Amino acid sequence: MDTKPVNQRAWLMVAPVLVIVAFSALIPLMTVVNYSVQDIFGPGEAYWVGVEWFQEVLRDRRLHDALFRQFLFSGLVLLIEIPLGVAIALAMPRSGWKVSLVLIVLALPLLIPWNVIGTIWIIFTRPDIGLFGVAINAAGLTFDHTARPLDAWVTLMLMEVWHWTPLVALLAYAGLKAIPPAYYQAARIDGAGPWSVFWYIQLPKMRGVLTIAVLLRFMDSFLIYAEPFVLTGGGPGNTTTFLSIYLVKMALGQFDLGPAAAFSIIYFLIVLLFSWVFYQALQNVGRADRAGGGPQG
């Protein structure tokens, strides 16, 4: 009954994209999949192992610990950087020459290569010669990020917050600048206080940019490698061994390519899943209709 002419030439139109995506994503990803389901000793010496590597990785206690540390780290990053970035954006000047000055100062940490950041903070926090390390020890607090796990975490968090909060602040600032003045004028006429203005105007209007900020900071902090690698190398002990560091140790240090490949796929799925959850949550927060129209205090 279908009399429509069949024309497959349309595939030619999408072919270039398919080729590019194949080389940029699919083929490298398939290599990983390939390693994750086989035990490969060398060319021609590959044995099918099915989901064995996945089972092994999922049972690995050290991986569980690294995963827990990773969630703790990303959770702290979001909890500190998002509110702090919004607070900085609110405090920034809205016009005049000060705007350029503040923007340049804020953007500086974002321009530094990541491993250099680690190096800067190693020197900065060294208990013998670093400004921060010496100052805090002189203040009577023992501080040594190479020996004390808590100090290592504090240093990492300080570095991370210093490095990335400006990005959140810049995004939030862009969101604030996009609010038409009529909203503030209407709020004054309605007698709204500063808290109401923030809660009912500024925060909802920043929803879009904050969604981007949360996703970027989550993904980026969840994949963190260079900074802790340079600063602590994953130590002391394993206390700052995050997923990437553990993965590299597994793949390059021990050359366990099979488990490392299985681990990579799981890692990728976790990032994908959480990014999706955050996106959905932020898109829907405060948007559901309430059934009644009753008073609400």
Add this chain to the structure above:
Amino acid sequence: MARITLDGIAHSYLPRPRGPGDFALKPLDHVWRDGGAYALLGPSGCGKTTLLNIISGLIAPSRGRVWFGERDVTDLPTEQRNIAQVFQFPVIYDTMTVYDNLAFPLRNRGASDAELDARVREVARVLDLTGSLGRRARRLSADAKQKISLGRGLVRPDVNAILFDEPLTVIDPQLKWELRAQLKHLHKQFDFTMIYVTHDQTEALTFADAVVVMVDGEVVQMGTPEELFERPTHTFVGFFIGSPGMNILPCTVTGATAQVGAHAIPLPCRYPTLGADAGRVELGIRPEFVHLTDLPDGYPVVVRGVDDVGRHKVVKVTFAGQDLNLTAPEETVVPAVGARLSFETARLNIYRDGQLIAGTPIEREAA
């Protein structure tokens, strides 16, 4: 409710204004009668919004005082002035329901729940929003959002005046008529002072009891729509109001005769002699009061074109070397050559440097 008095108000956006050119709003005295419906009409950038924001307190004037009744409110912040303002683009609180949006100004002022609920439901009924009270405000159409903006003004029982800053800009044309009618109705019902800023003359003329025409930061005329149409006191008003605007022809005046090019035109009034040295002397006549004629004493003109606007025709002619518009009934056959026109003498106005000049009516003199 209160009379609003502007006493020598002027405003400049520059910190140290040097001359009159630096002022967005030139010195102005004006009284807005309690309960009046005013339109503030003028082209974009003429200072209308500045004036409105001075009344509501969003801008502190560079000079002058603002009085609400017997009270000087110049230094009072917006939230203490009991003024409502509706902006060009609807302002709604995205995360709130329609109900909460309407209740917001009352909650901020600490109204009791029972009082608040009664007011919100009353306003929702008047604005036809009852069915949407439980919905998120951001999901509504532009006109419903603009109604919410208006509703947040109406919900306060003590409002002195509601100021509208081109509130119908984003509304579809057919809904514009509906909302405008609703506004007029609300005005009659609640009897608050309304000041309505617009650059659309139809909106101003249909809405207001009194229209204030502004240009370049100055009020050039205030009057009823009829007054503005029939006796514009300034050539700008004549030109800005009406479609097409008033014809303005440079002339000289001797007694009761205007000389336009080679043509002597009799005037309804006698004027002091205004020769070439009297400044800019102009004859103003609306296109509606210029007619094509078959009589031999009509003034010969060259027809340049005819626009058919539906209800009538707009005929563009050249008269004494100058462009002139006139309207003619729809069925008129416009001759291609040899057209002649006549003026309704009683409708001729004489302006000097833009200002209307009062002459001495001829009939009275004869009697």
